[in-house]
Amino acid sequence: MVHVSSVPGSYYFYYPRLVCVVGVRDESKATTNFAPVAWTTPLSSDPPLFGVCLSPKTYSHQLVLKTGEFTVNFLTQKHAALADNLGRLSGRETDKVKALALDLEPGEALSTPILTVAYVAAECALVERHHVGDQTLLVGEVHQIHAAPDAFDADGVLRIRNLSPLLYLGSNRYATTERHPVFPLGEAATKV
């Protein structure tokens, strides 16, 4: 493939990425703030750690440092408009739970709620944070996972035949996965 060279920032080369809606309790307003974040990654298997990048300027960042915990919530493509709205509103001015009529479920291992609409969510306790460039990497230890009963197969793999996860493309655009795995094409790929 012929390549054209360009400076950093020219392309969103690192998308698509799963939309991860980060939930944090806002005790001062007796609500929970939810914000979509695309810069996230698993960081460790043992202990199970999951990292979320937030600008220190964001309201969510401020809240996580106060409560010491957060939830991560993953949506299907049906909820693209919800994710987009969560990104446009600021929890500083708006109680998004009220404004968007969000249904929540209480946390079990910790005390931050998850989104009822999520196909999978995880409760995380903040265990480390690292300042990296213009963001903070907030490192959460995963304490509990909550999944829709049909979302994952016996190997723990997402059933993309039944469920279309919401992916972010950059520039407020969203995509999802094709319903069939591309590899392998043999027996394993036919698992439902």
Add this chain to the structure above:
Amino acid sequence: MVHVSSVPGSYYFYYPRLVCVVGVRDESKATTNFAPVAWTTPLSSDPPLFGVCLSPKTYSHQLVLKTGEFTVNFLTQKHAALADNLGRLSGRETDKVKALALDLEPGEALSTPILTVAYVAAECALVERHHVGDQTLLVGEVHQIHAAPDAFDADGVLRIRNLSPLLYLGSNRYATTERHPVFPLGEAATKV
């Protein structure tokens, strides 16, 4: 949605994720080692930083600490078998460039090659590393991006109509994106 609770590790809740093939020069063998990594994330816009999680046990980890740089290379779904092979072979025993007949292009800003087959690649200089759980987060500053001329639109967004990026699902299974954006459905979404 009704949720079933489970312990961490039960599900690959954080997949699908882009397959990112990390390239590192192996000076002792006069080759470059390429290994697929799914635990990666952008970490900062200014400066432009990109993070790659590697176990300290891996050969790539050892090489990055020696050379102080790496490339990240992204593949389309056509190259799922290549990604799978890169993951199965170890650079300790095998020169993957020879074994898999890989075509390389030299780096421009730095000295690590990229994969010719990649639809986009970036040259990164190691600027920080953080030990997080059982992995190391290697933080690279992006120096140069190399993209196929038709891969991204004028907004820098991947043209998923023309190009199907390779995503990892866990358990050696792979997927790709649907060819149409799911949101928004108006004018912006019709851009090619």
